[in-house]
Amino acid sequence: MAIPGNLLSPTTEMVDPNISGWTTKSNCLPAKGAGGRNGDGCLLVRSLAAGEAQVRTVSSYSITAGVTYQAFADASGATVPERIGIRWLTAAGTEVSITWSLVTMAAAAAWHRISVAGTAPVGAAKAQVVLSMMTPAAAGVVSYFENVYLGLPVRTTGNLFGFGTESTELDASGWTPEVNATISRQVPVVSWAVDWYYAGGHTLAVTAGAAGNAAVGSVDRPAVTPGAEYLCYAYLQPPTMASACWIELRFFDSNGNQVQATRAALAAPGTGFYRQLLSAVAPAGAASCGFAAGVDGAAAGQVLRLETVVVRSLTPLVTGTVLPYASSSFEQGIGGWTVTAGAATLARTTPWGAAAYAGNYSLAATSATATTSTIRSPLAPVTEGVNWRARIIVRQGAGSWTSVRVRTHWYDSGGGDLGTSTGLAYALPAGSWYQLTSDAVAPAGTAQAAVEVVAAAGATASVLWVDAVALWQVLPLSSVTAVPADGYIQLTLRELPDGYLYSVYRITPDGLRALVRGPSGLIDQHPVTSDAMILEDHEAPLGVQVYYRIELYSSPGVIASTRSTDPVLLTLADINTAWIKDPGNPQRNCLVLVQTAPDWERPIEQAVHVVRGRRNKVVLAGRRQGLEGDLAVWTRSDAERAALHLLLDSGNTLLWQAAPGMGVDDMYVAVANVSEDRVTRLAQEQWRAWTLPLTEQDMPVTTGVNGAAGRTWQDVVAEFATCADLLPVYATSEDLLLDRRTG
Structure with missing residues (x-):
């Protein structure tokens, strides 16, 4: 599969169907291998003698000096470790320098990710990817590479942190030791999914200086909005399965004073990388946030590794839910749930990944006896007189549950009890996760509500897993x-x-x-x-x-x-106007004033033959073609004129829509050579008369609607310090919207 944004061709990226994108740089013979992950092919690199062996891309790719680029690949080598580099070249092809990654910490036959990032130096105009086997002891040593990328840094959309802090591919300058720790970068052998491009390569290594607690914190302090809910996460690799590792989201006021800290502990099932999530609402007075991670009770020299650190605005489990994420997904504890009746006890499931529908943990309700228990969420704000839907997703963890009822408990603004909805009771089979819902209208005076689960255990020591809880106002589907x-x-x-x-x-x-x-x-x-x-x-x-x-x-x-x-019904205010639209770029659509509708022609290809002795000619004709004609329109201002130029610049198939009753149907058209004439000799006159030669086209099928793809101004702020920094990167505001960068 093609990696989005890759400057390399699919053949060079996937090493399929051949190795034409690669050539020897030093001490090796490249060939095509089998057993790759991104397609069957891979790059087999065999050393010719002892010493480092390197291959590079045949092509060099245009880049812009001063811009940061990233390269990564998947590697496999049972004998020697690897590294990856970006080779910077002048426009004439002379090497300026090479930015190298650190060397992988060990050799490994399993596919693992290597990665590097760097800023193109002054004088660089092109770049190549270099893959290296580190110092084989003799000839004939083999390593494999594939799934290779070169392009702009791959970062998490919406992350408040920039690429450097998120990934540590550039350096560790986004982090600082806080307690009993030193920081460095390491490249452990980790197998990531072939299409997961946000992790792999360099990790942040937190080394405990002595026995005791160790912690590091982010240097970056991105801005936050009081009252907004934020989600953060990081992949953690604990020193041992028993290590007490944690992450923490901190909020600071405008003076830099910490006003809130929320922590989530990792219940690690092993010593691999595990993504720990954490959510919190920015308190009143919060102006910025920070991220911290650590390990409690570490032994001297133990190392905690971090990868892909993200803080972003929270996307709720269900759009419109009023329950906070911590009370819905249970990633950092039981989320404020309580037992209001019965013998049940509540805890977060353990270890990581053992029982979860959303995230990596769920709420475990354990009943020691075969009795009925009621558990309740924290209160959340609701509106009276409208319909609300409560949802839980549940599974039997142990024993059996004869009935699970979902209902809503109503309260006034002072916490006064207004009763519960009837709810719905469900039988709960074993073996899978089930979604249970109930609807109810909030009674008069309601200002708060809680989700209640009334569960009847059918056996002793029964465990009910609850996850992905939501409460939202029911709106039309x-x-x-x-x-x-x-x-x-x-x-x-x-x-x-x-x-x-x-x-x-x-x-x-x-x-x-x-x-x-x-x-x-x-x-x-x-x-x-x-x-x-x-x-x-x-x-x-x-x-x-x-x-x-x-x-x-x-x-x-x-x-x-x-x-x-x-x-x-979509209407047009003035029947004398018409829309000219770009189906793939609706931001370019133009409303123009029609001067004259086309007089249509329908051309046909014909070959005319005169037969001797015959009165009538023989005409051989093809299929009559679509409509062709000239549409005359006016633009009434400089802004309209610029907009029409922008619309026509791409040469894309356009959609022309006139008001009903004007004798023309909606039509997809190609526009040929355009004329733009002044309507008077007055220099200040802004009106222009245009002639647009139209040729009817079929509707474009594969064209998608361009958009920001989830990017917001926060992503721009995370990457660029000032507006001036945007000018050499984006030619137009549309390029900024679509993240189309120069170079």
Whole structure:
């Protein structure tokens, strides 16, 4: 599979179907090997003599001096360890320098990740990837490489920390020792998933200086918003399975004083890398945050390793849930849940990964006797008079449970008890996770609510695992809104099931249906990426009432359910105007004033033959082609003129939409040579008369809607210190939106 953003070709990246992207740099003979992970092929590198052996990419790739780049690969070598480098070249191909990674800590036959990052030095215009076997003792030593990347740093979208602090691929300057610790970088042998590009290579090594507690903290203090909920995580590799390792999210006021710290301990099942999650709400007065990690009771010289440190705004388990993440996913404890009746006791499951539906832990409710117990979540704010849905996802951990009831407990603003909803009781079979829900309308005076679970144990020592708890206001599963000012219909989809596929159709009054366009093209059995999604249909017809049909698939081709929206009408305020749209770049869409509609022609290819002695010619014709004609429009301001230029610059297939009743249907068109004329001789006149030669086209099928792909201004702030730093990187504001960088 092609790695997103890779400057290398698929053949060079995957070493399939050949090794044409690679050549010897020193002391080796490259060949094609088998048994790779990103395709079957891999790069087999055999040493020719004792000493370091290196291969490099055949091609060199254009880069920009002063910009940070990353390279990584998967490696396998049972005899000697490896390293990876970025070789910087001048425009003429002369080597400037090589930025090397540290050497892998051990040789290993298992596939493992090696990685390096560095800033292109002054004078560099091109770069190559260099792969190295470190000092084989003789000829004939073999290592394997594949899944190679060169490009901009791969960082977690939304991370408040920059790439350097997240990954330590550049250096360890984003971290500082706090207690009994020294820090360094190491490259342990770790096997990551072939398509997981956020981890691998350098890790932050925290070494205890003496027996006792050891801790490090981040140097970065990114800004936060009081009252907002944040999620942080890091991959931890404990020194031993029994080590008491932890992470901590800290909040600071504007003077740098710590005002809150929330900690989560890792219950490690071994000595591998495990992702520990932690959430917290920024308190009043919080201005920035920091991250810390450590190990309690360490022996002198023990090492805790950190990888992929992330702090970001929290995405809730269910859109609109009022329960905090800590009380829903139980990643740092029992989340404030209590036992209000019965013999049950509560604890976070252990160890890491033993029982979880969301994250790595769940709430374990243990009943020593075969009796009924009631457990309750913390209170959360709700609104009276509207319908609320409580959800839990549960599984039998041990024993049996004859009944599990889900209900909502209502309270006023002062904590006064307003009673409980009836809820729904479910039988709970063994062997799998089950989603249990119940709906209820909050009574008058309600300001707070809690989720309650009433569980009847059917045997002694029964354990119930509870996870992914949510409480949210029930809104329509699908809703539509016309946005005539921008010429599109907004479609909102809610409560989409995780792991399903979905298709979205637009249906017109004549019964014809057409697939709606999404980020990856027409939405036809695409994976559900969130439980709530907002789509913009910029190709909806004008002046025609339409509705949308949503089909949900549990697996490819297997429809699980369908939904339909209410009808919606998209109008055009002025019938003398028309939309010209770029289906893949709706930010470029233009509303123009029509001067003259086209006089259409439909060309046809014909060969005319004169037959001697015959009156009529013989004409051999192909299929008559689509419409062609000139559309004359006006732009009325410099801004409209610039916008139309931007729309036409790409040469993409466009969509022309006129008001109903104007004698033309919506049409996909290609625009040929364009003329732009002044309407008067007055220099200050902003009006322009345009002639757009149109040729009818088929609807583009694979074109997806470009967008920010989850990027926000926080991602820009994490990477760039000032607005001036953006100028050499992005040519236009659209390039900034789509993260299209120069070089």
